[in-house]
Amino acid sequence: MTLTVFWVFGVIAMGGALLCITRKNPIASALWLVVTLFSIAALFVLLDAQFLAVLQVLVYAGAIMVLFLFVIMLLNLGRPGPSDIKGPLGLGVAVLLGAALLFLLQPVTRTTLLSAITLPPGSVPALQQQQGIVGAVANPLFGAYLIPFEIASVLLLAAIVGAVVLAKRKL
Amino acid sequence: MLLTPALAISAVLFTLGVAGVLFRRNAIVIFMCVELMLNAVNLTFVALAQTLGMGGQVFVFFVMAVAAAEAAVGLAIILAVYRHKQSVSLQNMNLLKDG
Numbered sequence: 399m400t401l402t403v404f405w406v407f408g409v410i411a412m413g414g415a416l417l418c419i420t421r422k423n424p425i426a427s428a429l430w431l432v433v434t435l436f437s438i439a440a441l442f443v444l445l446d447a448q449f450l451a452v453l454q455v456l457v458y459a460g461a462i463m464v465l466f467l468f469v470i471m472l473l474n475l476g477r478p479g480p481s482d483i484k485g486p487l488g489l490g491v492a493v494l495l496g497a498a499l500l501f502l503l504q505p506v507t508r509t510t511l512l513s514a515i516t517l518p519p520g521s522v523p524a525l526q527q528q529q530g531i532v533g534a535v536a537n538p539l540f541g542a543y544l545i546p547f548e549i550a551s552v553l554l555l556a557a558i559v560g561a562v563v564l565a566k567r568k569l
Numbered sequence: 570m571l572l573t574p575a576l577a578i579s580a581v582l583f584t585l586g587v588a589g590v591l592f593r594r595n596a597i598v599i600f601m602c603v604e605l606m607l608n609a610v611n612l613t614f615v616a617l618a619q620t621l622g623m624g625g626q627v628f629v630f631f632v633m634a635v636a637a638a639e640a641a642v643g644l645a646i647i648l649a650v651y652r653h654k655q656s657v658s659l660q661n662m663n664l665l666k667d668g
Binding site for chain 2: 400401404405408411412415416418419424427428431434435438441442444445446447449450453454457458461462465466469470472473475482483484488489491492493495496499500503504506507508509511515516517519522525534535537538539542543546547550553554556557558560561562564565567
């Protein structure tokens, strides 16, 4: 049952991604990407990452995609015009390289993990029962990963300043 | 076990992102394809976090923070280029190209 639901959302995600990269209109592309991001959030729930699923909807489907749509509409790119998709040669090269990459990635699906480094099945739900769904992510985040967390906050500050400096006409 | 289907779906999503970067010319759409690739990698992290520990989920958190910063700065750059060239097509960004 879980596997069926997983594949349903996986197929929606892959279909949304395919439509996202093939639509001529950037707004249509952005909205299909939102469909993909929502189905990835559903996949996160099925993979015991409920907190990240919420973050995926809030940060990706909410904030980042609104930013994309805002810029597309600010630059008035939604109007019909010539397609930005490359001609037969570019398309052929892209399909060829994509097929080659998929062929190279295909052994990944046959991965078997060493039993010495894997946790027993059901240990993540047990941890979430014990510490709470948010706590299970927060404990390593504010413990072992505290320094990277602080560096990420500096990065976000730099990004805010950088975006303002780049987008402003005159400082 | 959901590991194998998750890795398969994420491989396909990553490939679609790469193909999109290769055959589109609109800078914003290419940017969205990069976000698609980041999401494919996030899916891999979450799938492996089920068996390898919560570190994977913490990493997805960092990837999201970096993606948000990247989107803000990248779109600001696209805005600045548009103001200069009146276009976001990568075909017109050829200042370094010979001839």
